[in-house]
Amino acid sequence: MIAELGQFALILAFATALYQTTVPLYGAWRGDQRLMAVAPPAAMLQVCLIAVAFGCLTWAYVTSDFSVENVYMNSHSDKPLIYKISGVWGNHEGSMVLWVLILAIFGSAVAIFGGNLPPSLKARVIAVQGSISVAFLLFILLTSNPFNRLDPAPIEGRGLNPILQDPALAMHPPLLYAGYVGLSIAFSFAVAALIEGKVDAAWARWVRPWTLAAWMLLTAGIMLGSWWAYYELGWGGWWFWDPVENASFMPWLVAAALLHSAIVVEKRNALKVWTILLAILAFSLSLLGTFLVRSGVLTSVHSFAVDPARGVFILGILCVFIGGALALYAWRAPVIKSGGLFAPISREGALVVNNLLLTASCAAVFIGTLYPLALESVTGEKISVGPPYFNLTFGPLILPLLLLVPLGPLLSWKRADIWAATQRLWAAAAIAVIVAIAAAAWQWRGPWLAPLGVALGVWLVAGAVVELAAKSNFRKAGAAVAWARVKGLPGAAWGMMLAHAGVGVFVIGVVAITAWKQEVVTVLKPGDSMQIGGRTVTFTGETPFTGPNYSAERGNFSITSSSGATADVWSEKRVFKPSNQPTTEVGIQTYLDGDVYVVIGDRAGDAGRTVRAYYHPLVWMLWLGSLLMFLGGFASIMDRRYRVGAPKKSTAGAAVQPAE
Amino acid sequence: MALSKKKKRGVLIGTGLGILGVAAGLVLYALSDTITFFYTPSDVVEKNVEPGTRMRLGGLVADGSVIRGQGKEVGFTVTDTSKDIKVSYVGILPDLFREGQGVIAEGTLEPGGSFRADTVLAKHDENYMPREVADALKAKGVWKDGQPMPMGGTTQ
Numbered sequence: 006m007i008a009e010l011g012q013f014a015l016i017l018a019f020a021t022a023l024y025q026t027t028v029p030l031y032g033a034w035r036g037d038q039r040l041m042a043v044a045p046p047a048a049m050l051q052v053c054l055i056a057v058a059f060g061c062l063t064w065a066y067v068t069s070d071f072s073v074e075n076v077y078m079n080s081h082s083d084k085p086l087i088y089k090i091s092g093v094w095g096n097h098e099g100s101m102v103l104w105v106l107i108l109a110i111f112g113s114a115v116a117i118f119g120g121n122l123p124p125s126l127k128a129r130v131i132a133v134q135g136s137i138s139v140a141f142l143l144f145i146l147l148t149s150n151p152f153n154r155l156d157p158a159p160i161e162g163r164g165l166n167p168i169l170q171d172p173a174l175a176m177h178p179p180l181l182y183a184g185y186v187g188l189s190i191a192f193s194f195a196v197a198a199l200i201e202g203k204v205d206a207a208w209a210r211w212v213r214p215w216t217l218a219a220w221m222l223l224t225a226g227i228m229l230g231s232w233w234a235y236y237e238l239g240w241g242g243w244w245f246w247d248p249v250e251n252a253s254f255m256p257w258l259v260a261a262a263l264l265h266s267a268i269v270v271e272k273r274n275a276l277k278v279w280t281i282l283l284a285i286l287a288f289s290l291s292l293l294g295t296f297l298v299r300s301g302v303l304t305s306v307h308s309f310a311v312d313p314a315r316g317v318f319i320l321g322i323l324c325v326f327i328g329g330a331l332a333l334y335a336w337r338a339p340v341i342k343s344g345g346l347f348a349p350i351s352r353e354g355a356l357v358v359n360n361l362l363l364t365a366s367c368a369a370v371f372i373g374t375l376y377p378l379a380l381e382s383v384t385g386e387k388i389s390v391g392p393p394y395f396n397l398t399f400g401p402l403i404l405p406l407l408l409l410v411p412l413g414p415l416l417s418w419k420r421a422d423i424w425a426a427t428q429r430l431w432a433a434a435a436i437a438v439i440v441a442i443a444a445a446a447w448q449w450r451g452p453w454l455a456p457l458g459v460a461l462g463v464w465l466v467a468g469a470v471v472e473l474a475a476k477s478n479f480r481k482a483g484a485a486v487a488w489a490r491v492k493g494l495p496g497a498a499w500g501m502m503l504a505h506a507g508v509g510v511f512v513i514g515v516v517a518i519t520a521w522k523q524e525v526v527t528v529l530k531p532g533d534s535m536q537i538g539g540r541t542v543t544f545t546g547e548t549p550f551t552g553p554n555y556s557a558e559r560g561n562f563s564i565t566s567s568s569g570a571t572a573d574v575w576s577e578k579r580v581f582k583p584s585n586q587p588t589t590e591v592g593i594q595t596y597l598d599g600d601v602y603v604v605i606g607d608r609a610g611d612a613g614r615t616v617r618a619y620y621h622p623l624v625w626m627l628w629l630g631s632l633l634m635f636l637g638g639f640a641s642i643m644d645r646r647y648r649v650g651a652p653k654k655s656t657a658g659a660a661v662q663p664a665e
Numbered sequence: 666m667a668l669s670k671k672k673k674r675g676v677l678i679g680t681g682l683g684i685l686g687v688a689a690g691l692v693l694y695a696l697s698d699t700i701t702f703f704y705t706p707s708d709v710v711e712k713n714v715e716p717g718t719r720m721r722l723g724g725l726v727a728d729g730s731v732i733r734g735q736g737k738e739v740g741f742t743v744t745d746t747s748k749d750i751k752v753s754y755v756g757i758l759p760d761l762f763r764e765g766q767g768v769i770a771e772g773t774l775e776p777g778g779s780f781r782a783d784t785v786l787a788k789h790d791e792n793y794m795p796r797e798v799a800d801a802l803k804a805k806g807v808w809k810d811g812q813p814m815p816m817g818g819t820t821q
């Protein structure tokens with residue numbers, strides 16, 4: 006009964022979305038206020054209906070209703086409650102319902118917070134948002150119905166893939182989807198603006214916080230996925246340049262470009278046409294990511310629950326939305342008046358360079374991800390494009406961007422004095438050089454490039470601090486005045502500094518873990534020990550262990566630092582019911598200088614075990630760097646100018662809060 | 666710095682084209698140099714792949730072929746049911762590495778015709794068959810969609 010209710014709610018939501026798309030668009034075209042006014046209530050009704058459907062599916066999971074095929078395929082009554090709930094989106098059908106739920110939540114957020122948008126723009130944005138719902142609800146209803154029944158109902162379910170039974174992975178898809186789908190708002194605004202033929206500062210003030218919210222969520226989602234891969238896959242890899250990872254990284258790069266170019270639209274009324282294109286591309290890449298992950302066309306270490314037959318449908322959706330939006334762009338973009346010219350050396354110029362480098366590096370990732378597919382469909386030859394390709398292309402393209410990041414914010418709008426800006430950065434450069442020398446002295450055995458990489462990261466962090474000092478006028482005005490000024494800085498300024506410093510911290514982490522990682526594989530008997538990362542790892546013995554839905558052999562280890570401090574960790578080989586699938590849990594001890602990472606392997610000889618240990622230096626900087634970027638986005642969204650009314654002459658300036 | 670409108674636009678377009686050109690050059694160079702080809706054991710024999718070539722070898726782990734040596738060293742045979750290639754690997758095999766199951770080994774071909782792997786990929790899911798392996802086996806007519814995997818591999 007509950008499942009039928011869910012199915013019914015999905016069908017009603019589809020009808021509502023259809024209404025939400027057509028009537029307001031027609032109303033906006035005719036200039037009919039009453040027809041335009043149906044958009045917000047329709048968006049609210051749609052989100053409620055999809056929430057009901059999602060709730061029904063969750064209910065079926067929580068109560069282990071195995072008469073629902075989807076629950077039978079992906080759940081088990083012995084599973085802990087949290088994984089029963091996360092099992093809802095641990096499979097294709099459920100994850101698509103989550104996808105449209107988030108889409109509808111964003112649409113309703115425009116309905117709620119869009120009070121002071123011009124009525125026709127608001128109606129059009131909500132209508133475009135509704136049209137995306139129409140396509141994906143139809144996809145769910147026709148190809149991926151989560152509410153299919155089984156008769157007779159099986160007694161027990163088949164269980165969720167145990168590798169997915171993990172707290173970080175329970176949160177990873179909702180965050181990632183929120184990021185993907187959040188970009189739909191920028192897309193809807195771009196398409197609506199193209200229909201209207203008008204882009205102004207108020208438009209940018211709307212698009213930027215939504216892009217920021219999507220970018221933040223994407224950052225958090227990617228970071229959680231990366232963290233999960235780090236501790237779950239058993240060798241501490243945090244990024245593989247795997248197609249599925251690239252699918253989430255490409256929208257991230259373009260969203261980063263978009264949230265920078267939107268600043269130029271807002272402040273200088275320039276780069277409008279380019280910003281619209283970025284908004285379209287960002288969501289197009291989100292759709293592409295959904296297609297790549299959901300269609301099974303790619304070989305990946307991360308894709309679960311794939312079905313090529315559905316790929317054709319998503320490919321159709323992709324063609325309609327991307328093709329349609331780009332065609333509209335080609336037709337209508339010339340109508341949009343461009344404004345504000347600027348000298349090449351200026352804040353605008355710096356942001357253009359930022360955009361060019363971000364999109365170029367995204368294009369390199371795009372080609373590396375899709376080239377094998379294209380080649381195979383043309384010649385039938387199967388190839389894989391791996392990390393060497395991405396290091397060779399993405400690296401050189403992103404490097405100049407990282408070098409220029411501290412300079413950009415110090416340039417003034419319209420026309421800048423590059424020497425004045427570089428002079429302010431002497432201190433940052435000096436700190437970076439000193440740290441590079443210190444890093445070389447500390448880890449002299451690594452590659453010679455590594456200290457330079459660390460210097461680059463320090464340069465970014467120090468550059469952000471210099472920027473703060475410059476804004477507070479610390480040198481001339483003294484500490485008290487400077488502090489008052491720092492406190493009064495707008496959220497956007499804080500956001501920029503946090504995010505840029507976060508990139509720096511992240512870069513240091515990447516360089517350290519890439520250059521100075523250590524790995525030891527050996528056979529240990531209880532009592533034996535090995536050396537790694539300047540510490541001693543001792544195998545203290547094995548104990549059997551039984552969890553709620555698995556049994557395990559647990560290897561216990563004790564790690565002794567040179568200071569004499571010891572820490573105990575364990576690593577398990579688990580076998581899960583009911584599939585008998587084995588997994589490995591690693592033991593990780595985090596120190597200030599990095600992680601010691603111990604993995605138990607197969608039995609070797611009498612009482613011996615193959616044991617693999619890694620030393621991952623400064624890996625916490627990856628997580629801290631991502632967190633700082635996330636917080637930077639948050640600080641920017643909290644900027645008062647997005648909530649308090651805009652200058653009188655512009656029509657909007659609205660109450661914006663991050664959805665979710 | 667008082668550039669004319671035309672010159673300003675010129676600098677902008679020039680920078681854009683410059684970055685695009687560098688990106689295109691890098692991509693072309695990287696694609697010619699870093700891609701890895703996928704071969705089945707039959708491909709390796711038929712195409713006379715040069716020893717030392719870096720590649721991905723895909724197929725099934727032959728039944729009874731896994732030899733665990735002194736702890737770290739593991740040997741096994743990858744087969745596509747018509748040709749076999751011996752693989753040696755140092756390290757811990759993935760959790761889902763099993764005899765009779767699909768596997769992809771990345772590494773280089775040795776002069777004697779054996780394969781030295783530095784990475785062994787078996788996937789997350791117990792039902793999983795690497796796509797290239799599945800395609801190769803289908804092409805050989807050994808395996809069809811919906812059938813149990815050949816050689817006693819378990820797919821529940």
